[in-house]
Amino acid sequence: MYVKVFFCLFLCTGTYIQCFILDGLYHSIFDNYHSQIRPLCTDGNTTNIVIDFALRQIIDLDEPRQILSSIIWIRTEWKDCRISWNVSEHYDTKEIVLPQHIVWVPDLTLYDNSAASKLAGIEDYNLAVYNTGRIQFNFPSLIRSVCGVDVTHFPFDYQTCNLTFGSWVYDGNQVDFFNKSSLVDKSSYIVNTEWHVYDIPVTREVTYYNGDPYTTLTIQLLLQRRPLFYALNLLFPCFLISSVAILGFLLPPASGEKVSLEITVLLSLAVFQLIVLELMPPSGKVSFMGLYFIISMVLVGFSCLSTVIVLNIHFKGYDVRPLPRWVRIYIFRPLTRLMCVDVESQRNRQYSLYLRRRTSSVLENGQVVENGPNLHRNFPDSICTRRLSRADSVKAGNDIELHSTLDQNGTTLGNTRGENITVSRRVVMVMQKICDRLDSINKHLEEESANFNAGFECRTLALALDRLFMTLYMVFITCSCTALSIHFIALSDVPDSWYGDGV
Numbered sequence: 001m002y003v004k005v006f007f008c009l010f011l012c013t014g015t016y017i018q019c020f021i022l023d024g025l026y027h028s029i030f031d032n033y034h035s036q037i038r039p040l041c042t043d044g045n046t047t048n049i050v051i052d053f054a055l056r057q058i059i060d061l062d063e064p065r066q067i068l069s070s071i072i073w074i075r076t077e078w079k080d081c082r083i084s085w086n087v088s089e090h091y092d093t094k095e096i097v098l099p100q101h102i103v104w105v106p107d108l109t110l111y112d113n114s115a116a117s118k119l120a121g122i123e124d125y126n127l128a129v130y131n132t133g134r135i136q137f138n139f140p141s142l143i144r145s146v147c148g149v150d151v152t153h154f155p156f157d158y159q160t161c162n163l164t165f166g167s168w169v170y171d172g173n174q175v176d177f178f179n180k181s182s183l184v185d186k187s188s189y190i191v192n193t194e195w196h197v198y199d200i201p202v203t204r205e206v207t208y209y210n211g212d213p214y215t216t217l218t219i220q221l222l223l224q225r226r227p228l229f230y231a232l233n234l235l236f237p238c239f240l241i242s243s244v245a246i247l248g249f250l251l252p253p254a255s256g257e258k259v260s261l262e263i264t265v266l267l268s269l270a271v272f273q274l275i276v277l278e279l280m281p282p283s284g285k286v287s288f289m290g291l292y293f294i295i296s297m298v299l300v301g302f303s304c305l306s307t308v309i310v311l312n313i314h315f316k317g318y319d320v321r322p323l324p325r326w327v328r329i330y331i332f333r334p335l336t337r338l339m340c341v342d343v344e345s346q347r348n349r350q351y352s353l354y355l356r357r358r359t360s361s362v363l364e365n366g367q368v369v370e371n372g373p374n375l376h377r378n379f380p381d382s383i384c385t386r387r388l389s390r391a392d393s394v395k396a397g398n399d400i401e402l403h404s405t406l407d408q409n410g411t412t413l414g415n416t417r418g419e420n421i422t423v424s425r426r427v428v429m430v431m432q433k434i435c436d437r438l439d440s441i442n443k444h445l446e447e448e449s450a451n452f453n454a455g456f457e458c459r460t461l462a463l464a465l466d467r468l469f470m471t472l473y474m475v476f477i478t479c480s481c482t483a484l485s486i487h488f489i490a491l492s493d494v495p496d497s498w499y500g501d502g503v
Contacts, residue, residue: 025090035104041081049177050077054185058192064281068147068161075138084133094131111164112145151280154287155230163219172213198222241268242296245303249470253314262304269297295480306469314462323457339467
């Protein structure tokens with residue numbers, strides 16, 4: 001029990017003595033010290049600042065606002081000869097930790113800072129002072145810097161963001177900056193999911209303003225975007241939607257869904273283009289991603305126009321308008337051969353469908369109601385809807401034996417054998433009506449055949465044009481995707497000015 005009490009008293013006494021020593025050291029050094037005055041410790045009266053940088057994390061690169069957010073550890077070191085002491089006189093105290101406002105601190109400034117305040121963290125952390133006058137000031141800083149973004153090759157793009165540090169007040173003759181290493185330390189870097197970071201070089205530059213040198217240290221962040229996310233969520237759906245437009249050419253015109261499908265595809269591409277526009281800053285340059293969407297929308301718009309043309313020609317066939325002779329010679333025949341349309345096969349198939357519809361027609365009130373797109377057709381005098389009654393036929397058979405001819409008055413004529421046969425006038429009238437009906441049916445069938453041929457040519461021409469437009473669409477979409485892929489593959493190589501493995 002006494003040992004513990006004695007040990008606690010010993011610790012308290014040691015702590016009090018240490019505090020007394022540090023307090024005495026502080027008063028001996030800083031009683032006549034002015035933190036607002038720059039130390040003059042060299043013959044040239046230049047204060048040399050050595051800075052080392054370490055990248056902790058790339059938080060975000062806001063392309064529309066062109067602002068890079070990152071966390072960088074800044075390690076500064078300089079010498080202030082006014083803060084030196086003899087170690088032996090202060091119980092071997094070699095280092096003391098003080099708030100940064102007590103000693104002179106260089107006005108380190110980020111020239112590309114997008115925030116209104118000073119460099120973040122420079123006023124929030126303490127620094128270490130050594131007996132030789134050497135001062136170490138290490139602090140993390142959340143940096144929001146301006147970064148010019150070039151999205152021409154989005155999402156297979158490379159970006160270079162420069163962070164320039166220097167003094168805003170002192171020129172190079174008063175405060176001079178030096179980089180401790182030519183590369184930024186990445187040993188503590190947290191990998192970013194969107195950006196791949198290559199080696200980050202640090203360069204020292206001297207710029208003259210009004211004849212006075214100003215020293216700056218520039219960090220070059222060499223970033224490559226990881227394109228997999230955008231390829232899976234933007235490029236692939238866009239390509240898939242553009243390919244769906246091909247199905248519109250395969251739909252039959254009578255389905256009534258060709259134009260609706262093409263318009264739906266066009267609206268889907270417009271939505272994806274709006275998403276891409278939100279990811280990129282307004283620029284006078286056209287990105288290849290935006291160009292791809294524009295080409296896709298133009299092609300889908302072309303498919304909509306071609307679908308309207310095909311439907312217009314197809315339904316002209318139901319208006320039984322024959323093709324002009326020059327269209328039949330210079331367009332219909334060459335186009336059907338080029339698109340491998342078998343005209344005779346199409347004729348047989350459409351005629352079979354036409355007969356099937358005629359067979360399934362409903363007879364109502366002397367009208368033929370077609371089940372297809374044809375209108376109701378009225379046959380003259382209800383052809384094919386009247387029959388001779390069985391009673392009339394039997395009566396006519398009982399009245400006559402047809403071995404002679406007779407005139408319209410029903411007079412009796414003798415044959416060569418001298419036989420007299422009485423013929424009913426009713427039979428003559430029935431036979432006359434049958435002949436009239438047969439003539440009307442023959443004439444009507446000829447008109448139907450002519451109408452079918454006229455409509456067949458229009459529908460076959462529409463089919464050939466549909467195949468032509470589908471072929472052109474497939475060629476254009478394939479060429480655009482191939483050209484874009486070749487361009488993106490060429491961009492997969494790291495620029496020659498970049499080096500290192502990256503993280």
